[in-house]
Amino acid sequence: SGTPQGTIADFTIIANSVGGYSDTSYFSICIGKYHYLVWDPSPDHSSGPVINSSLQSLGYNGVYSQTLPATELDKYIAIFVSVGIYADNYTIQSGSVEANALINFLNNGGRMYLEGGDVWYYDPLYGGYDFGALFGINATADGTGNLNSVLGQSSTFTNGMTFSYSGENSYIDHISPQGSASLILRNSSPVYDCGVAYDAGTHRTVGTSFEFAGLVDGSPPSTKETLAASIMQFFGISVGVKEEQIGGLNLPKFYSLSQNYPNPFSEKTIFKYALPKASHVNISLYDVTGRCIKRLVNTNQEPGYYTLKINGTELKTGIYFIRLNSRDFSISRKCMVIK
Structure with missing residues (x-):
């Protein structure tokens, strides 16, 4: 019970046979995974802290970092990534250590939220990794600066949500679901898609082309905390109960x-x-x-x-x-x- 959450424990197993044969195996496991990691490489760090505070307010236990601990992602059940909006944005380069670590995380059954104005359409044209297939997203246009009101969609976990948007607003990529992915958020006028959820069976993702911090809280369920809770529920992550010690x-x-x-x-x-x-x-x-x-x-x-x-x-x-x-x-x- 005294082992810190997220500790990587290394084990060595030595097998000896009667005939003198000996073999040694090594493996590592993570003890007590964190609910989430917020990776915030955007230059102005405007949205990552808001995501982190929303998740903490809901009772989730996680870590905020401006650098990606690429070799330690198995400490986390979900990763939230905010790469920003042009010109305060960060590009996850194709073939980079960061891109490969995130790909492996998803392929191993991870959950991931990724937001950014250029990460879907523009960045893949100029050396950025194309996350579209992993997120069930078809990026259709580079967009402009006209994101005004973000609407939830019926029959999804955003049903009934309506947000005004006051965040960074430049070259907001237009993204639509492909395959079995679902549209969850749409700009009201002009109409275009800006949020997609995808249950791939092996992993689950949510991708948006705006910043979470830019959503303006209204009456429930139109609040950032409700949206964060809905995403975590979609990811299958709930807050547990600590049992009391009995005297x-x-x-x-x-x-x-x-x-x-x-x-x-x-x-x-x-x-x-x-x-x-x-x-x-x-x-x-x-x-x-x-x-x-x-x-x-x-x-x-x-x-x-x-x-x-x-x-x-x-x-x-x-x-x-x-x-x-x-x-x-x-x-x-x-x-x-x-x-």
Whole structure:
């Protein structure tokens, strides 16, 4: 339990036979993978930190880096890459160590989000690696600077999302899905595609031709956190629950309220909480405006460990807060509903 997350452990196996034959094998495994890596090589680093903070706010554990740790990508379940918008952009060169590392990561079952204004259409014409096939993307035009309003698409995980765009806006590539990939984001006027999701079976990807940081938060589900949560759900990555240590007599020593699991959720999720002494407990669910949606617990409870199940079928897509109040303790947890 004391091994740091993301540690690469090296093992040596020596096999000896009765006849004197000896063979030695070596292998390495990653202990406790991080949920994500944000690689931000863009010169102005405008979007990567926003991606990172959004994922952290959702409870995910990851690393932000302006350089790619090409030999250590097996530490991460997903990689988020922001290469920027012209003229503050970075080109991932074809045949480079970076390109090859990302290709191998995907071919080994990784999940990857890639955003950039030129990475899809322009860069491959001038030495950049063409990620189109890996992302199920057909780049159709170099584009201009007219990205205004980004719309989610029905029957996808962006359904109901609408964003104004205030980020860098120059030569925004036009990209469309090919094969079994799905269109998830489109500019409203002029109409062109700017976001594609792809489940290749062996790997999953999301590609956009704008910057995540440029999306302007509106009313849920039209927020960057909701979009980040939706992408992670598409990637199949949920935030887990840490079990509480049980003290003497099987009673907790402290009040606690764990993060729910799964999170995000669509139908059901579970919270766990602990009471070190008999308490009157009030647990309620609130929306982002502070309105109480539902009172879940309002009673006297004995000390111990409790599990609370929440049915999300009647909840709309968005961010919610669950709040536990007692006479001596108060805590809130943020959760996400995705439909």
